[in-house]
Amino acid sequence: MTSVNIGILAHVDAGKTSLTERLLHTAGVIDRVGSVDRGDTQTDSHELERQRGITIRSAVVSFTVGDVKVNLIDTPGHPDFISEVERALSVLDGVVLVVSAVEGVQAQTRLLMRTLVKMRIPVILFVNKIDRMGARYDDLLDEIRSELSPAVVPLTRVEGIGTAEARAITRTVGPDDPEFAAELADVLAEHGDEFLARYLDDEAALTARDYTEELARQACRAQLYPVLFGSAVADAGIGALVDGITGLFPVNHGGADGTLHGTVFKIERGWAGEKVAYVRLRSGTLGPRSKVSVFRRDPHGAVLELPGRTTVVEVFDRGSAMVEAQARAGDIAKVWGLKGIRIGDRLGSAEGLDGEHLFAPPSLETVIRPARHGAMPELYDALLQLADQDPFINVRKDDEEQEISVSLYGEVQKEVIAATLADDYKLDVVFEGTRIICVERPIGVGESVEEIDYRSKTFFWATVGLRVEPGEPGSGVVFRRSVELGSLPHAFHKAVEEAVRATLQQGLNGWEVLDILVTLTHTGFASPVSAAGDFRKLTPLVLMNALKQAGTQVYEPVNRFELEVPAENASTVLLNLVECGATPETTRGQGSSCLVEGIIPARTVQEFEQRLPGLSQGEGMLVTRFHSFQPAVGPVPSRRRTDLNPVDRKEYMLRAFGRI
Structure with a gap:
């Protein structure tokens, strides 16, 4: 049996989970279509998902159409859980991107489509809710072409749109829809030279099958994007969507050949x-x-x-x-x-390990403490288990201050973590305020050497010299050697490099140091006294001394935002954006709405989100994503260290030798 793995993606509330239920019902898997409002859907199985009415964790369900098995992954629509979407995208053959026929293309829709185009994943656009008052067709197609991709082909038309009797009618090449062949040919000719030649040579000789096969070929290659209209709740257009899933996405033939x-x-x-x-x-x-x-x-x-x-x-x-x-x-x-x-x-194979992240890691963090005294070990273990499910929460523990911090995409994620800990682990927790995650970059060159001193008492039987300097933007941490590899045993070289990378997790101001070039300039050891531990303990002192000489600049995260508000509220919203440090770059009207794009400091996003409902009569919609790091404005932000503090030599030595 052949198979295809698909995902359903959308802006929150576009109807993803309802569409999943309808597909399962159409395939005969379930007898009754579940409801998000009732909390009885197949994929939102977690109690928290049922309570909130949103998808939090991706879920897999399966159904069969003819001889094709469809594995469907339902993903979250809320941007706070974008990491779940990223992990799902890595395993999909195709994506159904759901757009509301009423709300149209929204900020999260644009973000998802850009990512799908970049990854060259085949996409079917399903316009849902055609039976809702205010549903659109022609102008929505124009919106899709301008906002998502010009290479779209509407494969259904709608009668009675915006009414309870709305129905989707499949378009076919033939006398019933004479304009469809010309419309389809225009799009197919863009990427099909052979088809274009045949069309120009003898248009009349092309059959409906020729059009259909070329459409499927280009859709499988993500060269064009079919658009289907329908309603998951009213069971309209679902048959055409099922045909699209099995006919317009690349299928797997389920062979047992090849390496695992x-x-x-x-x-x-x-x-x-x-x-x-x-x-x-x-x-x-x-x-x-x-x-x-x-x-x-x-x-x-x-x-x-x-x-x-x-x-x-x-x-x-x-x-x-x-x-x-x-x-x-x-x-x-x-x-x-x-x-x-x-x-x-x-x-079975290391292939694919070099894949880049599709979305940026979280730019926020918070400290979390147990409400019950003495429950810190339980909380830490519980958070490590949650980190198995979402590595981006990046659990950090400070034993001295007895606190744990986690990384976040937003406030909704914080609420979900708290509810999960209470429901699944019986742990009530208290969060501190959310703060941004900064980085440090070196601004100069610094060099430091510490050698074995045979004439006086030595604490470390190791010689280490390091030079630090700015690296290429986006390079992270680059470690190299100007000494011969054979000048030290391999274990000692490894200890130095591991210590360098671990130490740079916390720079002079406590933030991770990025875009830095570290060169090992001096080495030495005293056999048989020296051990890898000597190099591991000495390296942080040498490195931080060199970093002090070079100096670092703290950079704060800046997000790109997409904002949609009623046109009559645009001027007030723009004024408040500027007050929050944002830089609006483009402003354009779209019907009765105003779309604003620009950049905003991550530290003010939460403040603006709290203002937005009151500024936009509750109709404003904001989506942000990480854009870049820019020099921090105002007092230099710092973060408390959780290591032995090699910035302070005296404190470090006392901690390293167990005096503190």
């Missing part, structure tokens, strides 16, 4: 607390009680190969039901037994 290659895109916990990995297989097979190599990159960029053994392998059958079976290419499997598995790991 799978991607771990989700981790959850089983009933006994064990890790369960969701794996998309691209080639080979994976069965129970099988030895498997797990590949990942360590913090320094090296590829690690780790042994593993599966205990149970299940594949999706009907809906969310699972059956034990050997997974084949194209399948999405749940795998038990891989104890140290992480999101992003590759099974």
